[in-house]
Amino acid sequence: MPDTFFYKGIPSLNGTIVPDDIFDILLPVCTGAEFKVLAYVVRRTFGFKKDSDTISLKQMVEGITTREGKVLDRGTGLSKSTVAVAIKGLVEKGMIEVQRNSSKEKGDEPTTYRLRFELKDPVSENRTGRGQKNGQGGVRKSDTQTTVGQTTVNNTVNGVVKGGEKSVLQKLPDLGEPPEKTEYVAEQILKALGDEKSQKFYHLVAAKIPEGVIRETLSEVRADGARDPARLFTYKIQRYALTMKKR
Numbered sequence: 001m002p003d004t005f006f007y008k009g010i011p012s013l014n015g016t017i018v019p020d021d022i023f024d025i026l027l028p029v030c031t032g033a034e035f036k037v038l039a040y041v042v043r044r045t046f047g048f049k050k051d052s053d054t055i056s057l058k059q060m061v062e063g064i065t066t067r068e069g070k071v072l073d074r075g076t077g078l079s080k081s082t083v084a085v086a087i088k089g090l091v092e093k094g095m096i097e098v099q100r101n102s103s104k105e106k107g108d109e110p111t112t113y114r115l116r117f118e119l120k121d122p123v124s125e126n127r128t129g130r131g132q133k134n135g136q137g138g139v140r141k142s143d144t145q146t147t148v149g150q151t152t153v154n155n156t157v158n159g160v161v162k163g164g165e166k167s168v169l170q171k172l173p174d175l176g177e178p179p180e181k182t183e184y185v186a187e188q189i190l191k192a193l194g195d196e197k198s199q200k201f202y203h204l205v206a207a208k209i210p211e212g213v214i215r216e217t218l219s220e221v222r223a224d225g226a227r228d229p230a231r232l233f234t235y236k237i238q239r240y241a242l243t244m245k246k247r
Helices: 020-029 032-048 057-062 080-092 122-126 179-193 196-208 211-224 229-246
Strands: 053-055 071-073 096-103 107-115 146-148 151-153
Touching: 020 032, 032 053, 032 080, 032 107, 053 211, 057 080, 080 096, 096 211, 107 211, 179 196, 179 211, 179 229, 196 211, 196 229, 211 229
Parallel strands: none
Antiparallel strands: 053 107, 096 107, 146 151
């Protein structure tokens, strides 16, 4: 960033929900680098209505640019080594939680980050997809139907989400991955959830949703310990699809 940089001004009053404690309690005890990384994690999670996000060190350093060349953000402006030290400090201070990811195919993969809360899942427990308070709470193990914003996510029927071709997920563009890659990811979902009636749906997910997001969602479902993990997975994927559709 050049020394002569001068910002043109905030274009509109939009934004990301940020817990008050970050300003009132955590700001004074963070180093400058730690606060930058903390702010970046908040933006990549709550800014996209997610509890956690898989972020590479490169993204934290340089930012994220889409395949089409659109710049989503410019990172923290820190060096890779400084980011690594800041992450370590945030973990030691109890501000964030990290989950190291790896696979047999790719070895070490980008780490998943989330803010550390007293509640298990504050985003889905207390807020709807638009960040407003939700008096009915989030997804519970006994839920048979969950409403996100104005869209209702129901059970799968023969592997297809109720609503057929009007499904938000089906309206997302294909990733363009090779058929064998899509088939492999769909098989991994089936292996993790064991719901053979939903094979068509899992294949659709594999064709539309990035593998990293799928793995993160499966990890969240396992950690939740839901009575019906397949149903919870469907809800979370549909919620992600809604977020992507609104971009």
